[in-house]
Amino acid sequence: MKKSLALKKNLTFVLFFICSLTYFNVFAQNSRQVSVSDFNGIGVSSGINLHLKQGNTESLVIKGDEEVIKDVVVEKNDRGISIKYKEGVNWSRIFKGKIIDVYVTFKSLNSLAASGGADVYIDGQLRTDRFSLAASGGADIKLNLTCKDIKIAVSGGADIELKGSAENMTVSASGGADLDAFDFKVDYAQVNCSGGADVDIYVNKGLTASASGGADITYKGNAALKKTSNSKSGDITHAN
Template identity: 30%
Template sequence: MKKMLLGMICLLIVPFSLRAANVIQEISVGAFSELDVRTVGNVYLIQGNKESVRIESSKDVSDYIVVKNSGNKLTVTTKGLHNWHGKMDIYITVRNLTNAYFKAVGNIQTKNTLQGKMLQLTVNAAGNINFDLNCTQLNADFSAIGNVSLSGSAANAEIHNSATGNVRAGDFRADVLDVHLSGVGNVTLYAGKEISIDASGTGNITYKGNPVVKHLSKHGTGVVKPE
């Protein structure tokens, strides 16, 4: 009976301990349209009605996180976490994002579809990238060590990729697409009207949508072909 009671107590204590170990920090921020993120940890972008930052971590990291508003730009940085082995998730809610720069050790992804007119993305990450976007004009530069996944749509898109990993953008429906590929990995693209390809990387390139090929320059290894 005592052993059974002790076991039940342990079962109650363990979940409580796990919940207590997850520290949540809510940070109030002002309005911004530009984002500069240089962090250790996973980053999640959410489009919502009010800008905010929420950090969930396995311990209190408030002394290691710097969040700063400067004009239209929000900067989120971590300091002193070079040997960080815990868990940290950074949730950033935006209303209207036009420019975003990421330099992160961790995955970067959207939690819902980011919508807008013009979006400039620059991502230098050690982790996977997963964006769902709906915009008129996208200019993106990816140099990650990890896979890049894009979905959504754009009237015009220019993508530079030097990542080590596969690029899965077959579900990102651009009307006019201009890509410059120098990474290592296979690439899948979609263009509904027109596509220009400058390829000097390693891996096969497949494009969907039956577009007109306006320009094709290939210097790397692999095959460029329609689906």
């Protein structure tokens, strides 16, 4: 009986040790810092998770599995940076648990483009004057921002979720993409929606809209509506 009890204790200890090793292997992350400066645009792709924060400094940190972060490339082009995997690298391996998180702190940001299954989040609120936002290829973007003018292009099954406000907004949506902007209040908007895309917006003063190809535009607010198409395959609806 004593031997059996001791064996059970030893087995329990071994199992606990194995589980501990597994836990630390799964959740342990490595990081790599990349020097960046003097940029106001960001492009991200390859299924990377991008975490944004506006501040008084500029920095970029890559976190994830050691075997994967070495293949992440950060390139500077004029006033923009692009974040992606090296050419020829099969980034689909991220779906095997090797997720990459990139943390970027910026002083100012005027443009953001996400593609190839990338996800973008922001810590706090982005404040800028003019902003260009693009999402394609199944990318997901969630932003809280305040600006004067914003231009949005969303396509290829991408999703954009916005909170905040602007004076003027221009939207082009297609290819089954979604724009959820009921919590993003603007004064004036121009919207062109096609190819099964869905656009939800909040407009206070004036809305010029076109919907075709099974697309839907739903708007809240007291905007005066001007339709620029008579297509029966698209819907423009006011919601309370």
